[in-house]
Amino acid sequence: MEIIDCDVHPLESPEHPLQPFVPNDIREAVKQGMASMPGAGYANPFGVIRRDATCVDPVAAGRDYLDPYNVRFAVLQPQGIYAGLTHNIDVANGMARAWNDWQTATFLDADPRFLGSISVNMNDPKAAAREIRRVGSHKQLVQVLVTGESTHLYGHRAYDEVYEACCEMGLVFALHPGAEGARTPSTPVGMPSSYFEWHTTLPLTFQAHCVSLIAEGTFERFPSLNVLLVEGGIGWLPSLLWRMDKNFKALRSTVPWLRRLPSEYALEHIRLTTQPIEEPPDSEKLLQLFGMLHAETILCYSSDYPHWDFDDPRKALPSRMPSDLAQRIFYDNAADLYGLPPANREGRISEEAK
């Protein structure tokens, strides 16, 4: 009997490449990774790692970055952050554990200047809380780190156990962009079509989490919880604080557990890192923005070393920044947040940074 098979897959090969058939005008775009699909997330076509640096070895990272820049402490953000996006929940729990032990064995044990982030699987909050308690008393572990992409907004009660564990162990809860758009569109109105668009709009997620944490009363329930928003931009904060406070005047009755202006919760419990710092053509504007967002309390310096959008501590912030503000941003705010020893005042970081 002759048959008809309705499903056979032909594969491209070096003998029969697809490339000659790709229209000329999109060949370069395809080479730059722009034929990517949602499951793969958004990749920087030119690579995410700096072309002159890497951070695979604690000794080299200490020598190439910490020493020359006088970095007294560097908070690591390892890739275990993606545990919460892993499909299999049990494998994700195991991977979080693996990354935490790896980080301690490789970087933390090698150099006390490295401080670590605890990776957890937010899709299994019970397991996440267990993992936080398992490793959380290590002196160099200062925060729990999760992705901006998540199943729920972070004010959701599903995460209560995680916050309880953070408070119990005295750990900051930190958000870092991670795979936004891998599960749901990275913007509420659909999928951006380039890494440029994706990366520029990352603050959308951060703003949503920020309002959720405040509006749901997370800081009323967990008065000792502090949240650090890493790499999510800073320029949006003043507008968000003003918007929340304005809306609160008419809509307080819908969030009656809030006992103060929403902005006051933010100023007390939320901190932002600087990188990638907005770079207006006139750096004076950035200083004005610092004033609007209470940089003297809120901003903590970060470089994103060794990623492509690294902010050099000597170059990234306005050179005309007052030295006491520089001191707060480069050291004191993070020291307060993580409970680190005060800065060495002679040879102030701010002076060296200029």
Add this chain to the structure above:
Amino acid sequence: MSYKTTTSPAPLDQAFDIIRRAGPAKAREGIRVLVARDVDIAEGARLIVEPRPGLSVGVFRIDGSLRAIKNVCPHNGAPLCRGTLHASHEPGETREFHPGLVGRVLRCPWHGWEFDVVTGKALYDAKSRVATYPVEVDDGSVYVVL
């Protein structure tokens, strides 16, 4: 994590304490101005009057008592007393709703900010309030004391 040690009562709790404790408007020395007849203001109703040229005041009857509040919203100057009266939620535990202040919360007709008619206090900020005036009823006449 050194900057979170304060346990002093939060500002809004103070505002709601004052609102909850508010009794009848205290008598006050001042100029008594006749503004209405007692029968003109039914329970839950209001009258907007001008006890002095240029001063607009709303007189409300809430739970049987007459209350007078300045007819100007501290936000953008809307005629506040043309807003609606309703209840609100008092501060409580997270995830709990505690309805309260039934019929005495005045919502500005323009942008919806909330004020307690009895004390004039804003419900969103302990430091903000609208002027209120004592009301006296004498022989069927209603007086606002300025």
